[in-house]
Amino acid sequence: MEIKKGIAVSPGISIGKCFVIDAEDYRIPRRLIEPSQRLTETQRVRNAFKDGIEELTRLQAEQEEIGGQKIKDIFAVHLSYLRDRTLRKKITDMVNTEMVTAEFAVSSTLRDIASHFTKVKDVYISERAADIYDIEHRLLGHLVGSKRQDIAALKEEAIIVARELSPTQTASFNKEYVKGIATGAGGRTSHTAIVARSLGIPAVVALEDITESVTAGDTVIIDGNRGIVIVNPDDSTIEQYLEYAVEYTELEHRLDTIREKPAETRDGVRVMLMGNIEFPDEAQGVLQKGGEGIGLYRTEFLYLNRNTEPTEQEHYEAYSQTVAVFKSRPVVLRTVDLGADKYTQSRRYIREPNPFLGLRSIRFCLQNLTMFKTQLHAIMRASVLGDLRIMFPLITNLQELMQAKMVLGDVMEDLDEEGVPHNRNIKVGIMVETPSAALTASMLARDVTFFSIGTNDLTQYTLAVDRGNELVSTLYSSVDPAVLRLIRTVIQDAHKAQVDVSVCGEMASEPESVMLLLGLGVRTLSIAAPMIPEIKQIIRSVTMEECNKVARKVLGMNSERQISSFLRDAARKILPEAF
Amino acid sequence: MQNTVCELEVEIKNVDGLHMRPAMQFVDIASKFQALITVSKAETSVDGKSIMQMSMLAATYGTRLKIKAEGVDAAEAVEALRELVEVKKFGEPTPEEKSKQMF
Numbered sequence: 001m002e003i004k005k006g007i008a009v010s011p012g013i014s015i016g017k018c019f020v021i022d023a024e025d026y027r028i029p030r031r032l033i034e035p036s037q038r039l040t041e042t043q044r045v046r047n048a049f050k051d052g053i054e055e056l057t058r059l060q061a062e063q064e065e066i067g068g069q070k071i072k073d074i075f076a077v078h079l080s081y082l083r084d085r086t087l088r089k090k091i092t093d094m095v096n097t098e099m100v101t102a103e104f105a106v107s108s109t110l111r112d113i114a115s116h117f118t119k120v121k122d123v124y125i126s127e128r129a130a131d132i133y134d135i136e137h138r139l140l141g142h143l144v145g146s147k148r149q150d151i152a153a154l155k156e157e158a159i160i161v162a163r164e165l166s167p168t169q170t171a172s173f174n175k176e177y178v179k180g181i182a183t184g185a186g187g188r189t190s191h192t193a194i195v196a197r198s199l200g201i202p203a204v205v206a207l208e209d210i211t212e213s214v215t216a217g218d219t220v221i222i223d224g225n226r227g228i229v230i231v232n233p234d235d236s237t238i239e240q241y242l243e244y245a246v247e248y249t250e251l252e253h254r255l256d257t258i259r260e261k262p263a264e265t266r267d268g269v270r271v272m273l274m275g276n277i278e279f280p281d282e283a284q285g286v287l288q289k290g291g292e293g294i295g296l297y298r299t300e301f302l303y304l305n306r307n308t309e310p311t312e313q314e315h316y317e318a319y320s321q322t323v324a325v326f327k328s329r330p331v332v333l334r335t336v337d338l339g340a341d342k343y344t345q346s347r348r349y350i351r352e353p354n355p356f357l358g359l360r361s362i363r364f365c366l367q368n369l370t371m372f373k374t375q376l377h378a379i380m381r382a383s384v385l386g387d388l389r390i391m392f393p394l395i396t397n398l399q400e401l402m403q404a405k406m407v408l409g410d411v412m413e414d415l416d417e418e419g420v421p422h423n424r425n426i427k428v429g430i431m432v433e434t435p436s437a438a439l440t441a442s443m444l445a446r447d448v449t450f451f452s453i454g455t456n457d458l459t460q461y462t463l464a465v466d467r468g469n470e471l472v473s474t475l476y477s478s479v480d481p482a483v484l485r486l487i488r489t490v491i492q493d494a495h496k497a498q499v500d501v502s503v504c505g506e507m508a509s510e511p512e513s514v515m516l517l518l519g520l521g522v523r524t525l526s527i528a529a530p531m532i533p534e535i536k537q538i539i540r541s542v543t544m545e546e547c548n549k550v551a552r553k554v555l556g557m558n559s560e561r562q563i564s565s566f567l568r569d570a571a572r573k574i575l576p577e578a579f
Numbered sequence: 580m581q582n583t584v585c586e587l588e589v590e591i592k593n594v595d596g597l598h599m600r601p602a603m604q605f606v607d608i609a610s611k612f613q614a615l616i617t618v619s620k621a622e623t624s625v626d627g628k629s630i631m632q633m634s635m636l637a638a639t640y641g642t643r644l645k646i647k648a649e650g651v652d653a654a655e656a657v658e659a660l661r662e663l664v665e666v667k668k669f670g671e672p673t674p675e676e677k678s679k680q681m682f
Contacts, residue, residue, distance in 0.1 A: 077599045077630070080606060086629040113631060120637040124595045128634065131599055 001234050004207050006182070007473070008227030009193035011530075012202035013245040014180035015238060016159045018220045020211060021147055023163040028107040028140070029212035033099050042092040044102040048142040053082050055138065074131070081135050101216075103143050110136035154178070159220045163211050164468070170195040180222035182229045184210045187473035188506060196224075197509070198278060200285075200530035204229050206470040255533035259290040263536045267543040271518065273536055274330070274526040276504060280318045283325040285529045290536060293330040295452065295526020296391075296504040297322060299375065300336045309371065315378030323386035330387045332452065332526075333379055334431065335372070335404075337361045337393040356460070361394035366403055376411040383423035391452060395430045395437050401447055429500070433457035438486040445497035452526070453490055455505025459483050478507040479516070479567060480560045488555065491521045502526055512564070512571040514538045519551025541574045585653040589664040590643050593671035597638035599630075601669035606630045608659050614650030616660070627660070640674065 022028050033041055056079045063072040081087060087109075094105040114132035117125060151160065152172040157179050162169075164185040170192060181196050186205035196203035202224030213231050214220065221230040221241050225248065230237060263271045274295030275286030286294060302310045302318055310318075323331050339360025352358035365372040382388055392404045405428065415422050432438050433454030441451065455478045460467045462483050465476045477483070487503075494501035502524035507513045509527035514535055517525065527535060550570055557563050591597055597605070609616045609627040616627030620642060625632035627646065638644055644664070648656040663669065 073600055077603050080603045080630045084606075084629050084631050086626055087631040090631075113635065116635055117637070120639075122596055122637065122639045125598050125637050125639065128599050 001237065002213055002231040004210060004213065004229045004231065006204040006207035006210075006227050006229060007186075007188060008203075008224050009186075009188050009190075009205050010181075010196035010201060010203040010224050011248075012180075012200070012222075012224045013241060013248055014159060014202045014222045014224070015233075015241060015245070016157055016179045016220065018161045018182075018214050018216065018218050019151070019154065019158040020214055020216045021151070021160065021162040021165075021169075022103050022140075022144055022211060027212075028101075028103045030104050030108075031101045031215050033095075033101055033216075035099065038096055038099065041095045041102045041105075044143060044146065045088065045091050045095060045106065047146065048102065048106065048139045049082050049088055051142040052135075052138050053079060055142075056082065077131060078135050078138070081131075082139075103140060106139045106143065107136060110139070151178075159222055161210055161214050161220065164190075165192045165195075173199075175199055175201075180220070180224070181205075182207055182210055182220065182222055184208050185468065185470050187467050187470065187476055190468045194276075194506070194528070195278065197528035197530060198276060198282060200528075206473060208470065252533070255537055256289075258533060258536055258540065259288075261536075261540065263290075263292075263539045265518070265539055265542055265544050265547070267545065269518075269544045270523070271539050272502075272524040273532055273539075274332075274502070274524065275529045275532065276526050277322070277529075280321040280325075282529065283322045283331075286532070287325055289529045289532040291529060291532050293326055293332075293387075294322065295330075295332050295502055295524065297331060297333045298337065299333055300338050303336065303338060312374045312378050315375055316381050319379060319382040319388065320385050323382055323388055327386055330389055332389045332391050332429070332450075334391045334393050335362070335379075336365055336375055339364045356466070362392050362400055362404060363394070366400065366407070369407065372407060373411055373414075376408055377414065380408075380411055380415055380422040380426070381420060383426050384421050388423070389427040389429065389450070391429045391431055391450075393431045393454070394433060394457070395444065396434045397436060397440070398443055398447070401430060401444060405447065431457075431504075432490050433461070433505075435462050435486060438490050441490045441493035442497065445493055445499045448499060450500035450502070451490060451494050453487060453501065453503045453505065453522075455483070455487070455503060455507035458486060458505070459507075462486060477560050477564065478505065478510075479513060479554070479563045481558060481563070484516075484520075484555065484563075488520055495521060500524065509535060511535065511538055512567040515542055515547045515550045515570060515574075516554055516567060518542070518544065519547035519549070519554075538571065538574055582650060583653045584647070584649045585657040586645065586647045587657055587661060588643055588645050589661050591638050591640055592665060592673050593668040594640050594674045594677045595671060596640050596642070597633070597636060599634055601671065602630050602634040604663060604669055605633055605660065608663055609656065612648070612650070612652045612656035612659075614648040614653040614656045616656060617647045617649075619645040619647070 056075050060072055060075040091105045091109050094109060095102060110132050114129040117129040120126045152174060154174045154177040157177050159180040160178055161182045164183050178201060180201055181192055181203040183192050183205045184207050186192050190205060192205055193203060202222045204222055204224060204227050207229055218232055221233050263273045272292055274293045275291035276296040277283055277286060277294055278298045278301040319333060379390060395401050412422060427449040429448045429450035429452060431454040432441060432451050437444060456467060459476060459478045463475060463480055465472050467476055491501055503517055503522050504526040508525040509531040511534060554563050606628055617624050618627045620636050620638055625636055646657055646660050
């Protein structure tokens, strides 16, 4: 039994067998297999060689076209390696005799060869180790890649253990079978966390070397309430956790009974609770949990679980399906937010030195107008079906907003010409998620009907902390005084300009931050569906006067630590079961 | 047809030695023959048709290699490989040629 401590990012308790996904650019742990798996694993080795040969042949042909003789020669050497039967046999022999996974056999065999080269005195020969690492990387890419496709085809319940999951991978999950997630990297707002919360499956991240502590098929307990993962628990621990799980389900059921009741403070202030979704089929879940609309529909997920760009009709169907669930209640569509950590399958992967400061989100859309217009065309077509609203992400200045609105205007003109009905008065707003947008909120307010504060990116950009990097994740906090000052500015400026303001970042679903946000003047929160009952319970337990007091106190504090412990204490008094 | 065994010794003459590309050329030529080809450097003997094993020999400039072929086309195989190593020198310069290039 091994107990690992990480960060709890999605509540709940889950016990099950694990499914491990290794990362190709990371050290592959020695992982044992059952004798019966030897055939599958050796076949995976052979397939990886075959796929590698196909890929290299294609790459070589591309170099032929552009006349890259040097690179072509390198590929020829790599091809020759992959065609070397003695190399392949060495690897499959290792799988058979030592009973290790295909990944481990490939990695350790090639690293042995590479280290042999680095020991040679001749520089020209020793530098060839780089070629061997490249071959290793290519084979692992195919092996790990095939494993990723396996998740989509998962046939039994499992807990996913990985170094890190990309949005593309999580988008291909079979939600019925994934019972929990544990990752080595990540933080509270990493995409794994967001997706796990929206699916309502327990998840713990920042577990560092978790992938080295488990073997596929091990029993694992995920405690998404306390941030603990237990590998191969003993019987009494399992029993104890089964009890916890029952208690937790009871709490959830109790919260579900307040579904029909409004999110209203004890002194009668009405708060609007909406849901965040990635896919149209989650809309029903938001409604079931008592959500009053969609405050954030992350439309880029339409691009992430497929190989081709979605057509205008596919956009339209996704949006009309969502609106149909909510009828006249608001559905806020965030236009495509790709780049940084989210890429389309088809988009040629251009490595940027600083992706989060690079061509992402609205910037990417404004440079890819055909794609952007396709989406806006579909949104406008669906706009007559209900209260659809458009939200532009990552706005950093007024010009960007005006450009985006101009493109929208063009699309409306096209629709006029085509004689397609649409809602000319559709509400248009922006995400306020950069310090520049927050500081110029009063100017931006003149050209929008609503603001939605995206606290995840706002925190990351304000504090200069990568939200997915576990080495600095302790510095990341949405209740840092710097972030809170920006949030207050946005809310005040929005009120002055009589523009709606909501919060759609993870902060809104953190029980300890709810009183603070209400006290700062927020009346609309958009959160993951499973969190709605708990947040509603908190709202129904407080008075606005108490919230105002909390906000006043917090704004006078000068350290993040002081603020977060004050907020935790305040929340614990209201809903002790949740902590 | 008769199984023959041929053996001869060659010396690496190109300055950069038997690195990846020459090893690949060697393997490509060796693979054209039916004969079993073994290459030895001191006590180490490897399969002359495997790029992994050939490149791991790490034969630098001046290294002497023994090439042994067993099979119907053993004589032709050994001769073709000798030509590659000592006459064509893998299409690469010798130390003298390389220093000339630099001036």
